[in-house]
Structure formats: C-alpha cells, structure tokens
Amino acid sequence: xxxxxxxxxxxxxxxxxxxxxxxxxxxxxxxxxxxxxxxxxxxxxxxxxxxxxxxxxxxxxxxxxxxxxxxxxxxxxxxxxxxxxxxxxxxxxxxxxxxxxxxxxxxxxxxxxxxxxxxxxxxxxxxxxxxxxxxxxxxxxxxxxxxxxxxxxxxxxxxxxxxxxxxxxxxxxxxxxxxxxxxxxxxxxxxxxxxxxxxxxxxxxxxxxxxxxxxxxxxxxxxxxxxxxxxxxxxxxxxxxxxxxxxxxxxxxxxxxxxxxxxxxxxxxxxxxxxxxxxxxxxxxxxxxxxxxxxxxxxxxxxxxxxxxxxxxxxx
Numbered sequence: 001x002x003x004x005x006x007x008x009x010x011x012x013x014x015x016x017x018x019x020x021x022x023x024x025x026x027x028x029x030x031x032x033x034x035x036x037x038x039x040x041x042x043x044x045x046x047x048x049x050x051x052x053x054x055x056x057x058x059x060x061x062x063x064x065x066x067x068x069x070x071x072x073x074x075x076x077x078x079x080x081x082x083x084x085x086x087x088x089x090x091x092x093x094x095x096x097x098x099x100x101x102x103x104x105x106x107x108x109x110x111x112x113x114x115x116x117x118x119x120x121x122x123x124x125x126x127x128x129x130x131x132x133x134x135x136x137x138x139x140x141x142x143x144x145x146x147x148x149x150x151x152x153x154x155x156x157x158x159x160x161x162x163x164x165x166x167x168x169x170x171x172x173x174x175x176x177x178x179x180x181x182x183x184x185x186x187x188x189x190x191x192x193x194x195x196x197x198x199x200x201x202x203x204x205x206x207x208x209x210x211x212x213x214x215x216x217x218x219x220x221x222x223x224x225x226x227x228x229x230x231x232x233x234x235x236x237x238x239x240x241x242x243x244x245x246x247x248x249x250x251x252x253x254x255x256x257x258x259x260x261x262x263x264x265x266x267x268x269x270x271x272x273x274x275x276x277x278x279x280x281x282x283x284x285x286x287x288x289x290x291x292x293x294x295x296x297x298x299x300x301x302x303x304x305x306x307x308x309x310x311x312x313x314x315x316x
Contacts, residue, residue: 002010003157004054004162004164004167004251005153005154005157005164005167005169006123006164006166006167006168006169007169007175008169008170009167012110012128012166012168013125013128013168014132014133014170015166016129016280017129017132017133017134017166017256019038019131019166020038020129020135020309021035021039021135022046022211023038023039023044023045023048023052023173023254024038024045024165024166025037025038025048025049025052025151025152025164025165025166026038026129026137026164026165026166026167026168027142027156027160027164027166027168028063028099028125028126028129028137028139028166028168028170028174029048029123029125029126029153029168029169029170029173030121030123030126030139031092031122031123031173031174031175031196032092032121032173032175032176032179032195032196033120033141033142033149033151033173033176033177033178033179033276034138034141034142034143034149034150034151034153034155034156034167034173034176035064035126035140035141035142036049036052036053036136036139036141036142036143036156036164037064037123037129037136037137037139037277038137038139038245039065039133039135039136039138040106040109040135040136040137041103041105041106041109042105042137043104043105043108044294046061046108046109046138046275047108049061049139049140051163051190052160052164053143053144053145053158053160054144054145054220056063057079058274060109060110060111060113060115060117060156061109061110061111061117061138061139061140062094062117062118062119062138062139062140062179063109063116063117063118063119063136063137063138064118064121064126064131064133064136064138064220064266065118065119065136066120066122066127066130066171067120067122068082068085068089068120068135069112070238071085071097071118071301073100073101074099074100074101074116074118074136075095075098075099075101075116076096076097076098076099076100077097077119080184080189080206081095081184083207084182084184084202084206084270086281087125087205087207088197088202089108089119089125090120090121090122090127091120091122091179091196091197092119092121092122092175092177092179092196092197093119093179093180093182093196093197093202094118094119094120094179094180094181094182094193094195095117095118095181095182095186095196096115096116096117096181096182096183096185096192097115097116097118097184097185098114098116099115099116101116101249105151109138113230113240115185115263117181117193118136119179123162123169123170124171125168128146128158129168135293138245140305141178141289142156142159142160142164142167142207143155143156143159143160144159144160146285147232147233147274148161148232148276148279148280148283148310149159149177149178149211150165150276151172151173151176151276151277152171152173152208152277153168153169153170155271155280158216165286166206172273173273174271174273175196175272176272176273176274176275176276176277177195177196177272177276177303178184178193178194178195178196178274179193179195179197179301180193180194180195180196180197180198180199180202180309181193181195182202182210188210189202189208189211189308190211190212190213191208191210191211191212191213192213192302193299193305194305196272196299196300198298198299198301199212199301200297200298202304209295211268217230232279232280232282232289232310233283234282234283234287234288234289234290235288235289236279236289236290236291236307236310237269237288237289237290237291237311238290238291238293238307238308238310238311239291239292239293240290240291240292240293241292241293242257243257243290244290245288246287246288247287247288247289247290248282248285248287248288248289248290249290249291249292250262250279250282250289250290250291250292251264251291251292252266252271252292252293252294253266253271253292254266255266255292258292259282259285260282262275262276262278262292262294266295268294268295268297268298268300268303269299271294271300271303272299272301272303274302274304275307276306279310284304291307294307
C-alpha cells in the first residue's frame with residue numbers, strides 16, 4: 001500500500017524542502033499540531049492550501065520562521081516585539097504585526113490584510129525544514145477546515161489523503177492545541193486566540209494586562225476566530241457534568257463514568273495534549289459526544305476556546 005508518510009531523516013527533510021521550493025505542500029510536525037506547509041511567496045501553493053483544506057480565503061494563515069532576525073525583513077518590529085520573541089520563541093506564540101513586505105504574493109497568505117501573522121515553532125523538524133527551504137513556510141493545521149486538528153501524521157493522512165505531497169512523521173505533538181495569538185500592531189497587546197502560551201504568563205512577562213478580543217468571525221484578523229472550528233461530525237455537548245443516554249463521554253479530573261479522561265489528575269497541560277486526539281477517537285465511535293467542564297485558567301482558556309467553537313451550532 002502506497003503512502004505519502006515519510007520517516008524523519010536528513011534525506012526526507014531535504015526532499016520535503018525541495019517540495020516546498022517547487023510549490024508543493026508538505027505536512028510537518030510542530031509542538032502544537034501538524035501544519036500544512038507551503039512557500040509563503042508562492043501564491044499558487046498558498047491557494048492550494050486553501051483548496052486542500054476547503055478553508056475560506058478570508059481566513060489568514062500563520063507564517064513560520066526559523067530565525068528571529070528574519071522578523072526585521074518581514075514586519076515592523078519594536079523592542080516589545082523582540083523582547084517577546086527572545087523570551088517565548090521558539091514556542092507556541094504567534095504575533096500579528098504590520099507588514100513591511102508589500103510583495104503581492106503575500107496577500108493571499110495574509111487574506112488581503114496589511115498585517116502578517118508569524119511564529120517560530122519549537123520543533124526541530126519544523127525548524128530544519130524552514131531553514132532548508134530558505135523561505136518562511138505558511139502553514140495552517142493539516143486537516144480539512146472546521147474539523148478536528150491533527151496531532152499525528154496518520155491524522156493528516158486520514159483527513160487530507162493525497163492532497164498533500166509529503167507528510168513528515170514526527171510522532172505525536174507535545175502541546176496539542178494551537179499557538180496563542182497576540183496582536184502587537186497597536187499600543188495595547190490584544191489576545192486574539194488563546195493557545196499554548198498561557199495569558200497569565202504573557203501578562204507576567206509584559207507587566208501589564210492584555211486585552212481580549214474574540215474578533216469578527218465574518219472577517220477574521222487571525223486564524224481560529226471562525227465561530228465553528230475544530231468540529232467533530234457528531235453532536236458535541238460541552239460543560240457536561242454526566243453522560244446522557246449513550247453519549248461518548250470525555251471526562252476531566254475526578255470523573256469516573258467516562259470513556260476517556262483528558263487528565264484524571266486535573267492537569268491542564270496533559271488535557272491540552274490529549275484534546276484533539278480524544279475528540280477524534282470519540283467522533284470515530286459514532287455516538288453523540290459530551291465533555292466535562294474545563295477550568296477557564298492557564299491552558300484551560302485555550303481548551304475552552306477550542307471546544308466552544310467545536311460545539312457551535314448556527315441558529316437558523
């Protein structure tokens with residue numbers, strides 16, 4: 001049986017870099033989830049990402065870089081931006097910055113905005129792929145739009161199949177939820193998406209409160225702002241204190257009657273790392289899904305953001 005999943009070695013990373021250089025799509029591991037990568041400057045390759053995912057073209061994409069110094073050629077930066085980058089990068093923190101580069105090829109990746117969304121992933125394979133490719137790699141999560149994000153190479157293959165040229169298998173992702181996104185284009189720092197870096201840690205570093213915005217889902221300024229996102233195909237009930245009927249029940253903490261437990265000890269980091277994989281298992285089971293309440297602090301802010309969007313039902 002043929003597969004487009006490749007083991008991690010120098011030869012395959014070079015091969016993947018060639019795919020990126022030649023306008024192809026490569027799925028690769030990061031510390032958060034698997035990304036579906038393309039050359040940010042190749043507008044046709046970026047368009048192919050949108051097509052492969054079935055993603056709305058007004059939803060901007062994150063560019064991944066491997067060196068902090070590259071920021072200065074890509075976006076307007078100040079001491080605050082550089083201090084945050086030096087402290088939190090590589091890691092699951094994404095900046096929204098004003099663009100310097102007026103290359104029209106960037107317009108599709110930036111969804112026509114005058115801002116660029118950028119981060120440096122904390123994963124050796126991702127960083128090596130970016131360096132070998134010689135360009136920023138634009139990469140949303142490597143799954144069909146509005147479905148559960150992938151945390152293994154097999155998840156990518158199941159969701160996208162042959163729509164991706166290569167899948168680099170780096171094992172399971174460590175963090176398991178997407179990066180935190182902050183807007184640094186104005187005087188105030190604004191949280192656009194909760195994620196792998198806790199809000200409290202950012203505020204402690206900056207010595208100031210961070211404003212919180214859920215954005216405009218009809219015109220997002222960053223990824224992760226659509227009302228319906230990360231969604232299983234079956235009905236999904238959140239903040240459930242107990243199972244109803246034959247639901248597949250995902251617990252958290254001291255919950256006995258559950259099919260899976262995100263973290264029996266109540267560890268939010270462990271829960272985040274299990275979230276998408278457990279949602280996928282539950283969805284494959286075929287029953288309606290319910291999930292225990294998650295504390296809305298630390299990484300719980302990111303988990304609650306994801307499950308709220310996953311459970312969203314549009315009123316008709």
